[in-house]
Amino acid sequence: MRFIHTADWHLGRVFHNASLLEDQQHILDQLILTVEQRQPDALIVAGDVYDKAIPSEGAIRLLEDFIQQVGGALNVPLIMISGNHDSGARLSFASGLLAKASVHIVGKAELETRPIILTDEHGEVYFYPLPYLSPLAARSLYRDADIKTHQDVIRRQIDCINAEHPTDKRKVLIMHEFVGGAEESDSERQLTVGGASQIDAGILRDFDYVAMGHLHRPQATGGDHIRYSGSLLKYSFSEVHHHKGVTEVVLDGDGFAECLSVPLQPLRNMRIVRGRLEEIVQQARLDACSDDYICAELLDEGALYEPMRRLQEVYPNTLEIKYVVQSSPQGISGDKSFHELHKQDVTELFDEFYRHVCAEPLNDPQRQFVKTIVEQLEQTDH
Amino acid sequence: MRFIHTADWHLGRVFHNASLLEDQQHILDQLILTVEQRQPDALIVAGDVYDKAIPSEGAIRLLEDFIQQVGGALNVPLIMISGNHDSGARLSFASGLLAKASVHIVGKAELETRPIILTDEHGEVYFYPLPYLSPLAARSLYRDADIKTHQDVIRRQIDCINAEHPTDKRKVLIMHEFVGGAEESDSERQLTVGGASQIDAGILRDFDYVAMGHLHRPQATGGDHIRYSGSLLKYSFSEVHHHKGVTEVVLDGDGFAECLSVPLQPLRNMRIVRGRLEEIVQQARLDACSDDYICAELLDEGALYEPMRRLQEVYPNTLEIKYVVQSSPQGISGDKSFHELHKQDVTELFDEFYRHVCAEPLNDPQRQFVKTIVEQLEQTDH
Structure with missing residues (x-):
């Protein structure tokens, strides 16, 4: 079983007033080409497909073209969850019918997490998609006031999965969360204020692979098989040194075998x-x-x-x-009283200001020029 | 060939600050039941599926459930176009893949109108869906500055259809327009200001059936086979005497045979x-x-x-x-000058006012009561 793991597309993102639609179109075309060349058994998108709960029509068109190409033309099964940026209901429109075409868009968490089962020569692999679910929404779904943190939510969902999962089958978890110890960037929207958003990687170890979205830097955390694929594009200047792309994951009969970063070339770096x-x-x-x-x-x-x-x-x-220039070591007469300043020569004061702004003193002709002006003004004044 | 024609669902409509989602859920459930019982060969929805370009999540869920039931569970082909209330791009998300499940959502007009072809014992029927297209958008699509009116748009589209259509095949047109001579209600949004929005029914006559949306009263116009199914629900008090429902259309080997109004029972009238x-x-x-x-x-x-x-x-x-009370025949001293009014007795003036509001004169105790107060006031005044 060989599948591609990607996440955090943020279709429709606007960066410093620049629409990134053209860049996103380009990178999705690259991804389609990659899928065509590498022929994976599935493609996983771990949330934040759109940048906004109500995406623009341009963003909708990008997603539509992508699923038409990958799910339709290339016939590669697609498993997609919603992230904290998505509206689950809007993302997963018509998902019941689309699932017939092997396009699985899971936007709404349900009490029971139904696996999407794919098979290879070693048997079945159970993919468990967990669309983003805030602790508040989870309290309401499970009718349990004790669910307070993101860890509580995921633990509950994993407990439900484990209760039903046939232990001899391989299992892959897909989720959109912040796992403790991983490195953040500037372009992720905080899940909660404070520290209650972190998941302990320990509860994820039993899975054969955990395909995560949310953090924009590609990274493993808490084990080589617990991974962020990272965002498709750089979405902040804090990410300039990231190597963006997708992750190709290989499972053998025993579970996780290896994974590989597949770089994608953006239209503009x-x-x-x-x-x-x-x-x-x-x-x-x-x-x-x-x-x-x-x-x-x-x-x-x-x-x-x-x-x-x-x-x-x-x-x-x-x-x-x-x-990035530093302020000059001494300020502009910062420690002088108004009375002292008043007594100071005006040309000298101007020289001090000039040195602060230009980091060098007035040269002789400049000093002479300023002096002349000051004298003229003082004569007018008295 | 027997198909059901409906239109103008306006999912998500709010009427006098009341959400109609519950009523819409009820009427769609009735429609699903009707489809189940009558087993038509197709269901046509002629635009204004949603009430707004950006529908609410509740409205999206209603449509999702409907297409899942009719297209999925009942397996009845669905042909749906956008109306002037819909955003074509939003309505027709993933339409390429949905078409594989016989759910045809046509939101965006293209140069060539591709027919959806269904067959019965007499052969093929070509359904031509024309999503709503304003003259402005048509000018840009066809790169033709001479397209000025809605009539120009539809004529152009019909010309394109006729150029390709095999003349021995039956053809059904689906569109969302205002055909001249038909009767409007208060709840339709004008297509354009002024009269340029009207289509002449003459250009539609060649079709075996024209399934129209836009006007909310069920009606034929310009021929028994050119019809508005009307809206699913009453959407203004001008529609209280409408008989809402869907239209069942029968085509035989020669084309239009008959049609039948199938009433639906609303949750609340x-x-x-x-x-x-x-x-x-x-x-x-x-x-x-x-x-x-x-x-x-x-x-x-x-x-x-x-x-x-x-x-x-x-x-x-x-x-x-x-x-609905009429004003009393004479106004309140409407034709008297301020000078005359000033001379008039105050009790008499009040009596006139009372008659205007209550449509009867002061009785004796009332007149005495007013008179006393006026006298007291006048004494204070002088």
């Missing part, structure tokens, strides 16, 4: 460029990937004239500028 | 009750259908104390009150 504005603009002319999404970390000291416009001339998709 | 408040309240105690949606037309003259509360005590779903 997301990068941080660092340096003085002039250097960045100069080097950009030699940069073949000038369409990438850029965060510029500027090392310039002092004020710059229209830096965003100048960057966008060379990197049209510059989305963010950060100034 | 929509009615107008007319009379004086006291009479209505009295009679309501004998009314077995006190849960109906009520518009009360009150004949009372003069002011009433909390009429809505009193009506809702007997008819909990009273949604509207209308006062």
Whole structure:
């Protein structure tokens, strides 16, 4: 049994006012190509398919095309759960009929988690999809006020699964949660405020594989067979060093055998460029990937004239500028009283301000120029 | 060939702040029962499936259950188009795969209208679904600036159909438009401002049947085979005398043979009750259908104390009150100048006002009472 595990598509995501639909279309096309080439036995999407509970029509079209290609044309079984960004009811429209075409979209948690059973030469594999379920919703579903944390929810669901699962069959869990010890990024929406959202990986170990969504960095946590595939694309500048793609998982007759990262090539990469504005603009002319999404970390000291416009001339998709220059060690007369300031020479005061902004003192002609102006003003004043 | 024609479900409709989901669930259950009993060869839904472009989750669930029952369990082919209330892209999610289960949801107009072909003992019947397409969208689709009216849109689409249609095959058109000469209700949303929305029935006559949506009163227009099934429920008090239901259509080898109205029983009827408040309240105690949606037309003259509360005590779903009392023939001193009014006796003026509101003059004790108060006031005044 060989299946592809992906998650956190966030279709319809807008990043710094830029729609990513075109990038998402490109990466889904790559994924379809990957499925076509590698012919897996199934494709798993572990939640956050859409970025919003009410997705845009553009986002709906992307998903529609994808399931038409993979579920329809390529005839690869698809198992998809909702994440905390999705509306389960909206995502899983017509899921009853779609399941007949081996497209299993599980949006709504039910008391009993029905497995989707696929077979290979070693027998059956039970895939248990757990659509995202908050502790609040779980209390209502199970009529149990003692369910307080995400750990309580998942433990309850796993208990129900284990009560029914034939022990000689392999089992795969699909869920959208935050497992303790894993590394977060800036683009995930917190499941709860505080620490009650973490799951202890210990309760997941019995599964032959746990296909997780929520965290955007591909990673294993608590065991090589408990994995986040990571998001399809970089969704924040904190993710520039992630290697995005999908995970191919192999089960043999005894369960987990191995897994492999399959990289996907985005239409535009997301990068941080660092340096003085002039250097960045100069080097950009030699940069073949000038369409990438850029965060510029500027090392310039002092004020710059229209830096965003100048960057966008060379990197049209510059989305963010950060100034990483340190404040000068001494402030502007920060520790002087108003009375002292009042006594200070005005040209000297201006020189101090100039040094703060431009990190160098006035040169002689500048100093002379300022001095002349100050004298003229003082004459007018008295 | 025997098929059921319905339209204008408006799932998710809110009427006078009352959600109709429960009523819609009930009527769809009745429709499913009707399909089960009558075993038609197909079910056609001619647009305005949802009431809003972005339907509520409750409305989505109703449609999902319906197609699961009819398309899935009963295995009756379903052909559904979008109306002017629907978002075609949202309505027809996953339609490619659903079509494999004989659920044909056509939300987006394309250059070529692909027929859905069903067969009976006489051969094939071509069903041509035309999802709602505004002249603006049609101009863009056909790249033709000359498309200005709804008539232009439909004529173009019919021309395209006729160019490809094998002339010896029967053909059914499904569309959501306003055919001239038909009768409107208060609950339809105008397709355009002005008269450019009307279609001439003449261009539809060649079809063996035209299954239309948009107008809420069941009716034929321009021929017995060109029909509105009407809405599933009454959606305004202008529709209280409509007989709502679905239309069963029979085609024989030569085309249209006959059609039959199949009434459906709503959970709550929509009615107008007319009379004086006291009479209505009295009679309501004998009314077995006190849960109906009520518009009360009150004949009372003069002011009433909390009429809505009193009506809702007997008819909990009273949604509207209308006062149908006529103004008294003469107005209140309407043709007198301010100067004349000033000279008039105050008690006489009050009497005039009282007659206007209560439709009878002050009786003697009332007149005496008013007179005393006026005198006291006048003494204070001077």
